[in-house]
Amino acid sequence: MTTLAAVPHPTDRRVRMWFGEHVIADYTAEPPDALRYQAGMTRRFASLRITIEPAAPLGSPDAEDR
Template structure:
């Protein structure tokens, strides 16, 4: 049996700031907070790519071994 680890609510959003292929900032939060964070990062890092996407649940492989 596989357990879900740190499952955020389905409405959570993940914001990432990219420097080329490297993530230099990563934030996960409620949609309103994520949009506010994205706006702030866009102002601060105008030339970098900033993504916002829904958070998906991930399975914790170690939880299955308990």
């Protein structure tokens, strides 16, 4: 099954929530929305590591095939 997803813009940020070494949530959005999501997840899941980084640009090895 193919899932269509929006292509991230160069300014987008990727927020990931980690349980140990496993990503359990992955969210990509414009910086204000990504920061708001990160803040909410940090309050709700204080014991989990939550990272925010630039979204992978198109054509990079980290970009997912969507």
